[in-house]
Amino acid sequence: MANDKLHLFTILPRLLITYLPTLLLQRLQAIIHSLTYRSLPPSSLKTVLVLGGSFTGTALARRLRQTLPTGYRVVLIEKNSHFNYSFNFPRYAIVSGLEERAFIPYTNLASSAPKGIFAQVQGNVVSVDGVKKEVELENGEKVGFEFLAVATGSRQGFPAKVQATEKRDGVEEFREFQERVRGSGRIAVVGGGAVGVQLSADVKEWFPEKEVLLVHSRERLLSGFGERLGDYVAGRLGEMGVKLRLGERPSVGSGEKATTLKFKDGSEEVFDLMIPCTGQIPNSSIISSLGPDVLAKSGRINVKPTLQLSDPAYPHIFALGDVAETYGPKMGRAGMMQAEIVVSNILSMIKGGEASKKYVPHFVEGALKLSLGKSESVIYVKESPERDILVPGKSKCKNEDLGIAQVWKHFGADTKDYSV
Structure with a gap:
């Protein structure tokens, strides 16, 4: 395992060299975009609609609001009132007093975004019409779109996920379980x-x-x-x-x-x-009416390498993350990588081009850090079919809440609002 640790440290600089230029370019794009995007009346805007506000959906919405040209906006529809940080759910299901920290406000998701480019709707989508290009919410409201990205993930029982859509009810689920x-x-x-x-x-x-x-x-x-x-x-x-x-x-x-x-x-x-x-069930039923071959046997949505629906009738609909039938791991990091593919292809199509960017899984997407009690953890990376890396260690996080404050900061949320 000592060799594994050494090898892990040789991989990290390579990954930094690979991804740092991309991150810097994204930051530059966001700055330029904020200076050049012109706000227009909502009625004149075309909508890129994102369904699902978990790890994949929020990453996609964030990148779209940093890149969509004038005349377009991104609308995020999510059934939950708060972002559910499910990575920490097992811990919070056992240790009382932490449960409120699992639900992070979406309030600052669009901080620093140009006016009018982003909107968020709390609601549950019940159907998708790929021809009329609109979705219908449970309350009867309909939202039209030019492009649609389905990032609805999967459902699972507690404590992997809560069943409630409001924070106060989700907190109560934790407390009852504890x-x-x-x-x-x-x-x-x-x-x-x-x-x-x-x-x-x-x-x-x-x-x-x-x-x-x-x-x-x-x-x-x-x-x-x-x-x-x-x-x-x-x-x-x-x-x-x-x-x-x-x-x-x-x-x-x-x-x-x-x-x-x-x-x-x-x-x-x-x-x-x-x-x-046990078991994860893909949240794909809302799209099943689009055709008999839209869903794979697994229940996930069949997609091309471009992450467009495999059915050629719907080139304007994408699926990514856990709900999509890709060769990538079903993990949040993979969904975030896939978000970049979708952004690139949507921007290309807006400009009149083809969706040519293809998703190719990278081994880093499947990397796992697993906590094993208060102070033990293990990092596991499957670098290739022939080589994996396993590095046990002590948890560097001194807090029982597994460092949730950093996640709140990422979402622009104030940890003083844990109970909000």
Whole structure:
């Protein structure tokens, strides 16, 4: 692992050399754009519509408001009142007093943007008409578009995601769950992905007296990553006292036996609390009516390498992030990279050109930093099919909230408003 650490430090300068010029160019573009964009009456503006205000959607909206020419604007439609920082949800589901920090105001998303170029609507889109070029909201309102980008992500149960759309209700979801954890002696976590692993570690770290069982259907934890990571994490969890049952897909009882798990050998175990951390379902249903081949078997949206819908009837509709069927990892960093492809192609089409920029996944998009309790963490990078990097370490973040203040700053939000 010492060699891994050394190799990681040799990669970082290369990545900096690769991406720093791009970041500097983007900053220059934004400055020039703010000086040249002319505000026009809303009725005369053409709309680039972004559906979904999570990591991918906000990154795309931000870049569009820095680049769209005069006569165009970007409208972001998001069902939630606040940005949900789901990376920290497993921790906040266990440690009380942090939950309000998971919901970041969108208020300053357009700070420093030219007047009239950005608008945000809180609402739930129920249908998309690709011919009329309009979407319909749950309240009956219709919003037209010249270009549409679908970045609606996926849905999953708590604690991976909250079901509420308003911050106050989401905070209450956390508090109710925390109370259930505190009142439970035996806890089963079903699903050995990143959420299940982090949740199990935090329960055991903050409540060492509780019995925690982590159940996973594969023979290795974090099966979407390399074997070394799964083995390392299994060892670390074992040291913490978390019990594992791998290669198991237990049946769950119903009614009074809702916390009873039956395993393939016929044995049954009863728990005080069973936490499902399995499966992500793409939020793609709103676009399924556009045609029989719009969705892949996975439920994700079929796209070309340009991230346009694969159906040639809709060159003006793009999909990116977790909801899109790409070869990239289903992680926030990949969605942000894809946002740059969509921006480039939309700008080209506005100018009368072709959408020629193609998405090619980069290994850095799948890099993972996983917290394992209060002070332990591990970085994992799959550099190539032949080589991966695994670097365990101590968490540099002294705060139990996993450094959320930096994320608030990124969104232009004031940490004094944690409760707002």
